Amino acid sequence: MNKLRNLAFAAAGLTLLAGCTNNPYTGEREAGKAGIYGGVGAVTGAVIGAATSSKKDRAKGALIGAAVGGAAGGGYGYYVDTQEAKLRQTLQGTGVQVQRNGDDLKLIMPGNITFASNSSDISSGFYPTLNSLVTVFKEFDKNGIDIVGHTDSTGSMELNQNLSNRRAQSVASYLTSNGVPAQRISSYGAGPSQPIASNASEAGRAQNRRVEINLRPQ
Missing domain, CATH: 3.30.1330.60 (OmpA-like domain)
Known part of the structure; x- marks a missing residue:
């Protein structure tokens, strides 16, 4: 169970890192909306993937579920991130x-x-x-x-x-x-x-x- 939990959090962490951006005002690295949604999706997917896999395949199922859940959770968040950036650029001034x-x-x-x-x-x-x-x-x-x-x-x-x-x-x-x-x-x-x-x-x-x-x- 500890191994499964660690895999889920590792997958979520990777998704959050992938969704990180630099704040244009402070220059600091921070998680974007897509990363946050993807992290939640990854954890959820990992749990479901493990629960629906046989005992020996639970680790594999958790990783697959995390990847699918992360992509689904981050998809619309990334879409809005991109659209927001385009609007701010287009409407500047x-x-x-x-x-x-x-x-x-x-x-x-x-x-x-x-x-x-x-x-x-x-x-x-x-x-x-x-x-x-x-x-x-x-x-x-x-x-x-x-x-x-x-x-x-x-x-x-x-x-x-x-x-x-x-x-x-x-x-x-x-x-x-x-x-x-x-x-x-x-x-x-x-x-x-x-x-x-x-x-x-x-x-x-x-x-x-x-x-x-x-x-x-x-």
Whole structure:
């Protein structure tokens, strides 16, 4: 049993090392998401592999199970790691923020670069950024794309709800018209209901006027 446990942890350790990357801000070596998921998968696979093998083949079964489990566990994590890196590189200097939470990626596009005031017509200067997103979304085609429009609290609820709907739809329409499959995309407006800053100041209202694109596993 000790031998089996050691094999499982060794396999997990190898998977974690394979998933390690250098933190671009500190320069330190750290485990990436793929390595973490792969390590968990390796341990699970090792246990299952040993349990389903005969007594004399348990060590071999543990190693095979660890390899299969590690690959399966790390697969989507590695996919998101790569996609996140590509988005950060592509969107550098555009004003679009890239945030990650587990397997979900969020792109936050402030209103000052996307739409003119009280308009759902995409600003001409934002088209190059959207074109870059089209390219990335075609390359990484295993995500659902949820587009959400947001406003500040100035004006009536009805006005803000309609404006946020139209803005989200404008972005969705641009993506589909440039070859991103419509079945991957959903869009809706949240109006002023999901502020990320206080609406009591102009700076806060400017942050709340935004469009977000949420990328999630399909």
